[in-house]
Amino acid sequence: MQWYAFHEEPPSSSLFPEGKKKRLMDLFGKWCDEVITLISDTPEDMILQRDIYDRDMIYTWGIGRVTLIGDAAHPMQPNLGQGGCMAIEDCYQLILELDKVAQNGSGDFDVISALRRYEKKRIPRVRVLHTASRLASKLLVNYRPYIEFKFWPLSNLANMKIKHPGIYVARALLKFTFPHFVTWMIAGHGLW
Template sequence: MSKAVIVGGGIGGLATAIAFIRQGWEVEVLERSARIAEVGAGLSIWPNALRALDELGLGDEVRARAAEEGLAGIRDSKGRWLSRSDVEAVRVRYGSPIMMHRADLLDILRAAVPKSTLRTGISVSEVRSDGTVVHSAGTSTGDVIVGADGIRSVVRRAVVGEIEPRYSGYTAWRVVITPTEPIGDMGETWGSGERFGYAKLADGRVYCFAVANMPAGTPGGGLSELRSRFGTWHDPIPALLAAADESALLKHDLYDLPDLKTFVAGRIALIGDAAHAMTPNLGQGACQALEDAVVLSRVAAKDADLSRYDTLRRPRTQMIVKRSRAIGAVGQLSSPLAVLARNTLMRLAPSSAQFKALAPILDWEV
């Protein structure tokens, strides 16, 4: 029986384990954390990723624990619409995107992987081209080694050497709250060098996120800063911030990866953030990792040469990285004249423009 050793037990790593198991492979997952857990944040799962989850046999279970995402559109800080999403066109053509808590998706994936395949508390130090993985508990060997170990990937060094992630120029806050009053569909608001968004989860809670331009590593930035930045923006943003709990707030600088020359080297393949970490502006980070899992397992099951995986995945994911970075650059404009021009152009653009822009991303089939 062929064996895959997967470094990283996050969403991408577990999905890849499930995909290989469904192809009849033996699987070993090495995770450096003592337990597999996810931070308190929401997650958009677009129709392309739902097709991947259907391929893994988990689509219905995921949908049952998620809320349909209402694609309302984008407003300015006073609540005036800059663009409206053609919700029905997306639903008819591709199916409805959903929103769920990241921890819920991780729970579903973890439950589908036999406990005997998961090894936690294992730190990987080296991956060799012959399929050997050197780690804190010794070594593991496999016919395929999968780097699912994130943007600071150790496995990536064996494929393309040292690659430094790129700082986006802005940081992000995320928090899940219990609202004190009902809210409408998902919304995103663009200001001057700042953005704020919110979406309902299936259990009635609301996932909120915010981004602001600032140097990497800027200290502080708790709820007091969020309320200072966004507390005068349109409803329901002030009420959402008033209901937020400081202990639940997460703050992270946002990075992505420059284009890698390849995702594979011999028996080694990279997936998810290890291959194509992207800013969250398109909500496609986890979605692309799910696609990776399905495609890699199919390629590996048919051929020992993994180059087909690189051919199928690298152009697509690098296109999405570029698009997400470009959207972030537009959303984070801070010059008054640039913001005015951006907002004017967005108001003039037909709703069909956004629908057409999504087509190359959502059109993916297994």
Template sequence: MILRRYIYDRDMIYTWGIGRVTLLGDAAHPMQPNLGQGGCMAIEDCYQLILELEKVSKRSSDVCLANEIASAFKRYEKKRMCRVSTVHAVSRLASKMISYYQPYMNFGFVPLSNKSAVQITHPAVPIAQAVLQFCLPQFMAWLISGHG
């Protein structure tokens, strides 16, 4: 039996909090499960938020505590935005790639059924392959490595 379930998504919001209230994880940046990074992003958010709040607890007095907490939340948001928006975009791209996947790609001018014919490939294909072979491993290591 094949069960089909639709996954609904929304765009990421670029302001996660107001004053002494902030969001983290899926509340701030929901992701599709294609890369398995949603929970990881929430853990990284918590880690960054703890780092920012520890700075407040070490240097602040009770008088300025509310303003310092609001500033810590803004710093947390600013430090997380680049990584989260990148992972969110890659997750969405992976979803689109999965939905449009075809088991072959034909860049030539000859039908695939005619296997004896020589296909003429587009000159950009070998260049794109070389760039992907070089850049993709580094990007995936950064994506999976976590906080950084």
């Protein structure tokens, strides 16, 4: 089993004198019991820190007889699990376009045209998933499950947890839109 958490920090902030587990509990210890249990039950030496650097997607993937695929063209954060999937779809589309060249001709112009067609067909779908991945990352980094009351007269209710109202709005929105988006995301090439 693998679990991961996002927290925005400056690069190279990997020194945690009290340990990574303590750092995670400081960050996520007020979340639900399941999160606390995951952190508590994970051995310290099994907790890995992997810095993730985000980069904008580029919209020109190739020049001449050279093109890019996968992370070279459109790196994605791992929260939707689509980085490798997009690279596989890139390869599939590239094979389809180059196969047309092999069947109909083999001149330089035909190969270059095939590479540009591959890019033109892939960029719109990848753009949507790249944007969704970035949005999911921003939502995860800024997620706060409860409203904290630190002002009078409610400051006496420190132990009272009230779910953030945005959770209800998001839940209602996701209930109707997310299944369609996931179907499109997973079905990939066939629906595009």
